[in-house]
Amino acid sequence: MPAPGARPAGSVWQGRGVYFVYDRSQCVPWVREPGDAQLRRQKISRQAAELITGDCLVLDVETTGTGRDDEVCEIAIVDAAGHVLLDTLVRPSREIPVEASFVNGISNAMVATAPTWPEVAERYASIVEGRRVVAYNATFDSRLIRQTHQAYGLSAPVLDTDCLMLMYAVWNGEWDKRRESWRWCKLIEAAGESGVANPDGHRALADAVMTLGVLRYLQARSNGRRSPRKSR
Incomplete structure (x- = not known):
């Protein structure tokens, strides 16, 4: 032209x-002038880039369940470069129900000799202090970490979190009419759409690595266009 x-x-x-x-x-x-969907994805890509260049942490936990008295039974944290800063099983104060073990693959035998949360909490706090933390469903992970602190009478550090599940929902662009918001995707779905491998399903470190992979994918798509794997 x-x-x-x-x-x-x-x-x-x-x-x-x-x-x-x-x-x-x-x-x-x-x-071609970008449309609304492309502009929306560009904004998410900039957010992802800001997190990665700001040396964010990526966190994931596995738990004894989803209730108000459930606890963390595994935690992993990696930095923006993929270095593992924390990866440990945690022996909870209650037994891990069979249904939880079925989901995360963690049995009571596996955590029998693992450290308790009070033994992990100080190291965890020193890692997350002053850092932005990315998690997939950050509200859930933050709540379970807080509950686990409370179960032992400990004070939980306040997390500065960004939820990749919400970021990816905006990027993905599927509207949930029932909830009147963008549809939430499971991590494995987001990873698959982003071309990120699933090395060892539903363990904390594997999920943290997958979360970082999805975040990197969003950062790389700065033009707001999807990879050839999927277009909408």
């Missing part, structure tokens, strides 16, 4: 009218 202010080099008669033609040296590539 002609650059702003370019003058026609000539004209051509074609069918029903005259069309101006321009010297190629005075033309610029035609760039």
Whole structure:
């Protein structure tokens, strides 16, 4: 297309009218204006880039359940470069129900000799202090960590969290009519759409690594366009 202010080099008669033609040296590539969906994804990509360049942490926990008295039974934290800062099983104050073990693969035998939360809490606090923490469903992970502190009468550090599940929901762009918001995707679904491998399903470190992979994917798509794997 002609650059702003370019003058026609000539004209051509074609069918029903005259069309101006321009010297190629005075033309610029035609760039399609981004639509609302692309602009929305660009914003999410910038947020992901800000988190990664700001050296965020990525956290994941496995738990004894989802209730108000459940606890953390495994925790992992990696930094933005993928270095493992924390990866440990945790022996909870209650037994892990069979249904929870079925989901996360962690049995009572596996945690029998693991440290308790009071033995992990100081190290955990020193890692997250003053850092932005990314988690997939950050509200859940934060609540379970807080509950686990409370189970031992400990004060939980306040986390500065960003929820990748909510970020990816905006990126993905599927509207949930019932909830009247963007549809939440499971981590494994987001990872699959992002081309991120699932090395060892539903353990804390594997999920933290997958979460970082999805975050990196969002950062890399700064033009707001999806990879060829999926378009909408």
